[in-house]
Amino acid sequence: MTADATVAPTLPPRGLLTRLRGRGMPWISMVILALVVIAAAFGENVAPHDPNGLNLAAAFRPPVWEPKGEWAYLLGTDNLGRDILSRIIAGARVSLVSALYAIVFAGAIGGLIGMISGYFGGVVDAIIMRLVDIQMSIPALALALVIAAVFGADFDTVVIVIIVTYWTWYARIVRGEILSLKERDYVALAKVAGCGTATIFFRHLLPNIMNTLLVLATLQVGQVIIFEASLSFLGLGIQAPDVSWGLMLSDARNYITNAWWAITMPGIAIMITCLSANMIGDWLRDTFDPKRRQL
Amino acid sequence: MRPSGTFPREWGKVVTGYFLRRVLQGLISIVGASIVIFFISRLSGDPIVLLLPTEAPPALIEQVRQEMGLNEPVWKQYLIFAGKALGGDFGKSYRWQAPALELVLDRLPATIGLALAALAFSILLAVPFGVLSAVYRGSLIDTLGKGFAMLGQAMPNFWVGLLLVLIFAIHLDVLPAYGTGSAAHVLMPAIALGWYPVAAQTRIVRSAMLDVLDSDYIRMGRAVGASERVLVWKYALRNAAIPLVTILGVYFAAMLGGAFVVETVFAWPGVGRTVVEAVFSRDFPVVQVGVLLTSILFVTSNLLVDLSYGFIDPRIRYDR
Numbered sequence: 001m002t003a004d005a006t007v008a009p010t011l012p013p014r015g016l017l018t019r020l021r022g023r024g025m026p027w028i029s030m031v032i033l034a035l036v037v038i039a040a041a042f043g044e045n046v047a048p049h050d051p052n053g054l055n056l057a058a059a060f061r062p063p064v065w066e067p068k069g070e071w072a073y074l075l076g077t078d079n080l081g082r083d084i085l086s087r088i089i090a091g092a093r094v095s096l097v098s099a100l101y102a103i104v105f106a107g108a109i110g111g112l113i114g115m116i117s118g119y120f121g122g123v124v125d126a127i128i129m130r131l132v133d134i135q136m137s138i139p140a141l142a143l144a145l146v147i148a149a150v151f152g153a154d155f156d157t158v159v160i161v162i163i164v165t166y167w168t169w170y171a172r173i174v175r176g177e178i179l180s181l182k183e184r185d186y187v188a189l190a191k192v193a194g195c196g197t198a199t200i201f202f203r204h205l206l207p208n209i210m211n212t213l214l215v216l217a218t219l220q221v222g223q224v225i226i227f228e229a230s231l232s233f234l235g236l237g238i239q240a241p242d243v244s245w246g247l248m249l250s251d252a253r254n255y256i257t258n259a260w261w262a263i264t265m266p267g268i269a270i271m272i273t274c275l276s277a278n279m280i281g282d283w284l285r286d287t288f289d290p291k292r293r294q295l
Numbered sequence: 296m297r298p299s300g301t302f303p304r305e306w307g308k309v310v311t312g313y314f315l316r317r318v319l320q321g322l323i324s325i326v327g328a329s330i331v332i333f334f335i336s337r338l339s340g341d342p343i344v345l346l347l348p349t350e351a352p353p354a355l356i357e358q359v360r361q362e363m364g365l366n367e368p369v370w371k372q373y374l375i376f377a378g379k380a381l382g383g384d385f386g387k388s389y390r391w392q393a394p395a396l397e398l399v400l401d402r403l404p405a406t407i408g409l410a411l412a413a414l415a416f417s418i419l420l421a422v423p424f425g426v427l428s429a430v431y432r433g434s435l436i437d438t439l440g441k442g443f444a445m446l447g448q449a450m451p452n453f454w455v456g457l458l459l460v461l462i463f464a465i466h467l468d469v470l471p472a473y474g475t476g477s478a479a480h481v482l483m484p485a486i487a488l489g490w491y492p493v494a495a496q497t498r499i500v501r502s503a504m505l506d507v508l509d510s511d512y513i514r515m516g517r518a519v520g521a522s523e524r525v526l527v528w529k530y531a532l533r534n535a536a537i538p539l540v541t542i543l544g545v546y547f548a549a550m551l552g553g554a555f556v557v558e559t560v561f562a563w564p565g566v567g568r569t570v571v572e573a574v575f576s577r578d579f580p581v582v583q584v585g586v587l588l589t590s591i592l593f594v595t596s597n598l599l600v601d602l603s604y605g606f607i608d609p610r611i612r613y614d615r
């Protein structure tokens with residue numbers, strides 16, 4: 001009896017990959033995202049030029065397919081002759097690292113708070129849900145402005161704001177899941193068997209919300225990347241000499257009449273990265289839980 | 296099922312109870328937001344640095360210290376802050392030498408106008424797209440709509456704005472690149488801001504239309520030979536629009552958040568740009584009141600959404 005109660009719900013006897021394959025797996029998105037990860041991991045080592053290397057003689061080179069383009073600068077150069085492709089590769093790191101922070105910290109904090117809220121209910125739940133309401137009543141960018149005004153703008157500000165903003169998503173959705181999960185027999189039986197709250201949380205409930213967390217995290221990657229780009233674009237995020245896609249767009253705005261490519265290329269990098277992450281997220285959601293298409 | 300005789304009175308009670316609870320929740324959120332904003336300013340150590348210019352004379356610093364109760368415990372400081380805020384006193388902008396609240400209120404109409412224009416743009420696209428993708432489900436237009444939606448959610452609004460400037464102001468030279476003054480000025484900022492919600496709105500209209508088109512009264516209409524166009528665009532859309540209309544407040548609130556960046560791209564004289572500039576000139580009173588005001592608008596429009604459900608669609612009931 002007790003043995004049955006503590007056994008995790010049995011999965012179909014197939015491996016995860018077998019279950020995932022053949023359901024319209026977004027291969028192209030995965031390849032693109034893998035390229036972005038490689039760019040983020042190796043940065044300067046795979047970039048054709050030094051991302052911050054000035055070369056005024058080569059300023060405002062158009063992309064290679066334009067009449068004056070050169071193979072040395074595939075996507076052209078900016079006002080200081082810096083290679084745009086190299087800067088996009090270097091900027092991938094900031095985008096992905098901020099997304100990673102959002103996933104790990106916001107997910108862990110928000111997920112745990114959501115579990116506590118859903119599991120204990122009552123006053124705890126009411127207080128936590130009001131906190132979520134309060135958090136959600138300040139638009140993320142507005143909160144970022146306050147934090148930047150007080151602490152100054154840098155990468156840490158970006159990361160803090162991302163975590164402070166995005167934990168509420170996880171908290172609300174995980175809470176909803178836990179509300180129904182905690183009524184299941186296996187939770188009641190685990191309690192009867194004398195499991196502590198921590199055991200119930202991490203051995204019995206956590207495995208059941210992992211799919212939800214994974215889907216949420218993937219769907220957030222694109223949002224976080226756009227959020228970071230917006231902050232850096234406003235001058236409240238990443239500061240030079242660090243490179244970020246938002247910062248590149250902010251620079252390029254000053255010479256928008258001279259170099260259309262400088263304003264287009266970093267934006268395309270943001271767009272295809274977010275597009276890939278969103279498509280993978282949609283696919284994961286449909287695969288794991290076809291009922292929750294509105295997640 | 297309740298006896299129909301007692302229904303209206305009881306319904307009224309349920310609605311009032313729900314209204315009160317929601318309004319109370321809204322107020323708690325606003326107070327909470329003010330506490331959060333207040334405490335962030337206290338986290339940095341000495342808030343005097345934020346509230347007065349660095350060259351302020353010691354006498355003035357001491358005076359403000361007394362006024363704000365900075366020597367008191369922090370909860371008392373909050374009460375002083377809240378008391379003054381309720382009276383409309385958020386301190387002075389030291390850049391503009393004017394009350395911070397007045398400064399931000401002056402810019403509010405421009406932001407609300409831009410948000411409404413953006414909302415109008417998104418509806419103008421979302422409704423036809425949503426209806427057509429429901430009527431011709433699985434067709435080219437449905438696929439196009441989906442692709443368009445995915446693109447919209449992957450493009451930052453300020454980049455859409457920059458691309459519009461690049462195309463319409465610089466290359467084609469048909470629209471002003473920034474500023475205000477004419478209807479042409481609002482076009483590009485509104486498109487940049489309204490681009491993002493098109494995707495979600497199209498999806499809402501599409502799925503509502505799919506439900507409605509499948510309902511008995513539409514089939515009945517077809518049976519009696521009503522024209523398909525009238526059925527779709529008049530009878531079906533009228534009901535399918537309900538979910539979109541009720542959720543517009545949420546999108547309006549989202550537009551307020553997005554306006555912080557888009558206003559900066561187009562030098563639009565709204566709250567967002569004012570606050571961003573205030574961050575750079577370290578004009579904290581303006582940042583504080585701008586953000587708080589945005590939060591209040593945000594909470595209010597979300598609240599109105601919740602309260603409007605019953606008016607727009609009497610079938611929705613508030614008791615759970």
